Amino acid sequence: MSYEEEYKKSIEDPAGFWSEKAEALDWYKKTDNVLSTDDDGIYHWFSDWELNTSYMALDYHVKNGRGDQAALIYDSPVTDTKKTYTYNELLAEVEKTAGMIASLGIAKGDTVVIYMPMIPQAAIAMLACARIGAIHSVVFGGFASAELAVRIDDAKPKLILSASCGIEITKVIDYKVLLDKAIDLAKHKVGNCVIYQREQFKADLIDGRDLDWQGLLASATPHEPVPVKGIDPLYILYTSGTTGKPKGVVRENGGHAVAMKYSMNAVYDTDPGEVYFAASDVGWVVGHSYIVYGPLLQGCTTIFYEGKPIMTPDAGAFWRVISEHKVKTLFTAPTAYRAIKKEDPDGELTKKYDLSSLVNVFSAGERLDAYTYQWINDVLGVPVVDNWWQTETGWAIASNLIGIEVMETKPGSATMPSPGFAIEILDDEGNRLENDEGNIAIKLPLPPSCLATIWGDTQRFVDGYLSDFPGYYTSGDGGYFDEDGYLFVMGRTDDVINVAGHRLSTGEIEECISSHPDIAECAVIGSHDDLKGQIPVGFIVLKANSDKDDETISKELVSLVRDKIGPIVCYKDSHLVKRLPKTRSGKILRKTIKAIVDGNSYTVPATIDDPTSLDEIKDVLA
Numbered sequence: 355m356s357y358e359e360e361y362k363k364s365i366e367d368p369a370g371f372w373s374e375k376a377e378a379l380d381w382y383k384k385t386d387n388v389l390s391t392d393d394d395g396i397y398h399w400f401s402d403w404e405l406n407t408s409y410m411a412l413d414y415h416v417k418n419g420r421g422d423q424a425a426l427i428y429d430s431p432v433t434d435t436k437k438t439y440t441y442n443e444l445l446a447e448v449e450k451t452a453g454m455i456a457s458l459g460i461a462k463g464d465t466v467v468i469y470m471p472m473i474p475q476a477a478i479a480m481l482a483c484a485r486i487g488a489i490h491s492v493v494f495g496g497f498a499s500a501e502l503a504v505r506i507d508d509a510k511p512k513l514i515l516s517a518s519c520g521i522e523i524t525k526v527i528d529y530k531v532l533l534d535k536a537i538d539l540a541k542h543k544v545g546n547c548v549i550y551q552r553e554q555f556k557a558d559l560i561d562g563r564d565l566d567w568q569g570l571l572a573s574a575t576p577h578e579p580v581p582v583k584g585i586d587p588l589y590i591l592y593t594s595g596t597t598g599k600p601k602g603v604v605r606e607n608g609g610h611a612v613a614m615k616y617s618m619n620a621v622y623d624t625d626p627g628e629v630y631f632a633a634s635d636v637g638w639v640v641g642h643s644y645i646v647y648g649p650l651l652q653g654c655t656t657i658f659y660e661g662k663p664i665m666t667p668d669a670g671a672f673w674r675v676i677s678e679h680k681v682k683t684l685f686t687a688p689t690a691y692r693a694i695k696k697e698d699p700d701g702e703l704t705k706k707y708d709l710s711s712l713v714n715v716f717s718a719g720e721r722l723d724a725y726t727y728q729w730i731n732d733v734l735g736v737p738v739v740d741n742w743w744q745t746e747t748g749w750a751i752a753s754n755l756i757g758i759e760v761m762e763t764k765p766g767s768a769t770m771p772s773p774g775f776a777i778e779i780l781d782d783e784g785n786r787l788e789n790d791e792g793n794i795a796i797k798l799p800l801p802p803s804c805l806a807t808i809w810g811d812t813q814r815f816v817d818g819y820l821s822d823f824p825g826y827y828t829s830g831d832g833g834y835f836d837e838d839g840y841l842f843v844m845g846r847t848d849d850v851i852n853v854a855g856h857r858l859s860t861g862e863i864e865e866c867i868s869s870h871p872d873i874a875e876c877a878v879i880g881s882h883d884d885l886k887g888q889i890p891v892g893f894i895v896l897k898a899n900s901d902k903d904d905e906t907i908s909k910e911l912v913s914l915v916r917d918k919i920g921p922i923v924c925y926k927d928s929h930l931v932k933r934l935p936k937t938r939s940g941k942i943l944r945k946t947i948k949a950i951v952d953g954n955s956y957t958v959p960a961t962i963d964d965p966t967s968l969d970e971i972k973d974v975l976a
C-alpha cells in the first residue's frame with residue numbers, strides 16, 4: 355500500500371484502520387468497541403479490550419521462540435559494563451521484580467515513581483509495574499529534588515523505586531540524597547522506597563522506609579501478568595507546560611501497545627530480531643517508547659546505553675555501539691549529532707568501526723537543522739529521517755514513513771503526517787491556512803497512544819489542549835505545509851523551550867528565579883545555541899533595596915535553578931536590567947527580547963509601553 359492510501363484509510367476510517375493494526379498483538383480479549391468517548395467527550399481507544407503490555411513485550415516472544423534472542427543489551431561505558439539479557443532472562447527478572455513490588459502491597463491501579471539512572475533495572479521496573487497493572491511514573495535523574503517532590507505530590511505513589519547513584523561523565527550522582535530531600539519536601543507520604551545498590555556507591559538506607567532491592571528480589575516470587583483494560587493507564591510521564599506545574603501525561607495500555615507495534619514497522623522499518631538503538635534516557639518519552647516498549651513489543655533487541663555521545667570516551671561512542679551490537683536503527687536527538695560533529699567534524703571516528711549493519715538514522719526532540727542533517731548524511735551515508743513528536747503523542751506525528759513508502763526527503767521538514775494524525779494549520783482564530791505558517795493543530799480523534807488526559811486534572815487537559823480550536827488538539831508548535839504537502843515544524847508558539855532535547859518551561863524557570871528574595875521580576879527566553887539548540891537566558895530586575903552586584907546575583911541564580919529544577923536546565927546567563935520591555939497592559943515582550951538576543955530582525959510592537967526599555971536589553975548584551 356502506498357503512503358497516500360494508508361494515510362487516507364487511517365483518516366477516513368480510524369476505527370477500522372486501527373482495529374486491523376491491533377490484530378498484530380496478542381490480546382486476552384477483543385471487543386467491537388475500538389474507539390469511544392467518555393462522559394467528558396474525550397476519545398479512548400480499545401477501552402474494554404484486555405491485555406497486559408509486559409506479557410506482549412516479553413512472554414509472547416518467549417512463547418513464540420525468541421527466548422534465547424537478546425532482548426536488552428546494557429552497554430555502559432561510564433562503568434565499563436556490558437550485559438545481555440535474552441528474552442528468557444529479561445522475562446525472569448521482570449517476573450521476580452513484579453513479585454517483589456506486589457509483595458509490598460502494590461496492585462493494579464496503584465502508582466509507582468521510578469527515579470533511576472540508565473541501568474537495566476529501570477526498564478525492568480517499568481515492565482514489572484506494567485505486569486501487575488500498576489501505573490509507573492519515571493522521573494528523569496537530571497531533575498532536582500524539588501522537581502521530584504512536585505511529581506511525587508501529583509502522582510501520589512505508594513512506592514518509589516530508585517538506585518543508589520547515577521553516573522555522569524566525570525562524577526557519581528548520589529540519587530539517594532536527592533530522593534531523601536524530595537520526600538522531605540513532598541506533602542504526600544510515600545510508603546516504601548526500594549533502592550538498587552550500585553557497586554560504584556552504596557547508599558545509607560532509612561530504617562522502616564527504605565528496602566534493599568537486591569535483598570528483596572532474592573526472596574521474591576515470580577508474578578504472572580495481570581490482565582488490564584485498554585483504557586487503564588500504563589504510565590504517567592510529566593512534561594513541561596507553560597506554568598511551573600508539570601503536566602502528567604497519561605498513556606493508556608491499549609492504544610499505546612497498538613501504536614508502538616505499528617510504528618516499529620511504519621516509522622522505523624525495524625523487524626523482529628533486529629537491533630534498535632535509541633540513545634536517550636528512560637526519563638523521557640523517547641526512552642519510554644523506543645528504548646523500552648516499542649522495540650520489545652516488536653521482538654527486537656534494544657540497546658540500553660548508559661553514556662553520552664561524546665567523552666565516553668570520545669565522539670566515536672555511538673559508532674562503537676553500532677558496530678559491536680550490529681545496530682540496524684539509530685535514533686537520537688539533533689543535539690547529540692551536533693555534539694559529535696563538534697568533536698569530530700569530518701567524522702574520522704566512523705572509519706574506525708564497521709557500520710555496515712546501520713540502515714537508517716532517526717532524529718527527534720527538536721528541529722533537525724539542514725546542516726546537521728547534511729552532516730549525518732555525509733558521515734554515515736545512510737538515510738536520515740526527521741520525526742516530529744511530543745511527550746503527549748508518544749510517537750511520531752510526522753515522519754518519512756519509510757516502512758510504508760520511502761519518500762523524498764526535504765531537509766528541515768519532518769516530511770508527512772503519520773497515519774492517524776489529521777494535521778491542519780490554523781490561524782489564531784481557527785481558520786484553516788494553506789501553504790502559510792500558523793498553529794499546527796490535529797483534528798480529533800487523535801490516533802492511539804496519544805494522551806488520554808492529564809493525571810488528576812481532566813479540565814487542564816481540556817483547557818490546555820482541546821479548547822483553543824474546538825474539535826482539534828493544539829500541538830503548541832507552529833509550522834506550515836509546503837506546496838508538496840511536506841510539513842515544516844518551526845518551533846513552539848508557547849513558552850516551552852528545548853535545551854539539548856530536554857523540554858523545559860521558561861515560565862517555570864521564571865517562577866524559580868522570582869523566588870530569590872532580591873528579585874523583583876524577570877523574563878527568561880530560550881536563546882539560540884549551536885550545540886544545545888536553545889539555552890535559557892534571564893533578564894532580571896532587582897528589588898530597589900537589593901545591594902547585590904551582578905556577579906553575586908548571577909552565581910546565586912545559577913545555583914538556585916540547579917537546586918530547584920536541576921542541572922539539565924543549563925541556566926548560566928543572567929542580565930540585570932532596570933526594567934523589562936512590556937506592553938502597556940503589562941505583558942512582557944518575550945518574543946521581542948528573544949529576537950534581540952538571537953540577533954534577528956524585529957518590529958517594535960505598537961503596544962510597547964516604553965520603547966527605550968529595548969535599548970537597555972541591547973546594552974546589557976553588548
Ligand code: COA
Nearest residue numbers: 495496520522633634640687689690693719854855921922
Ligand atoms: N542525572 C543527573 N544529572 C544529569 C543527568 C542525569 N541523568 N543528565 C544530565 N545531567 C546533568 C549533567 O551532569 C550536567 O551537569 P553539570 O552542569 O554539573 O555538568 C547537566 O545535567 C547538563 O547535562 P547535559 O544536558 O547532558 O549537557 P552536557 O553538556 O553534559 O552534554 C550533550 C551535552 C549534547 C552531549 C548532551 O546534552 C546529550 O547527550 N544530549 C542528548 C539529548 C537526549 O538524548 N535527549 C533526549 C530526548 S530525545
Ligand code: AMP
Nearest residue numbers: 718719720721741742743744745843857
Ligand atoms: P518532548 O515532549 O520533550 O518530546 O518535546 C516536544 C517538542 O519538541 C515539540 O513540541 C517540538 O517543539 C519539539 N520537537 C520534537 N521533535 C521535533 C522535530 N522533529 N522537529 C521540530 N520540533 C520538534
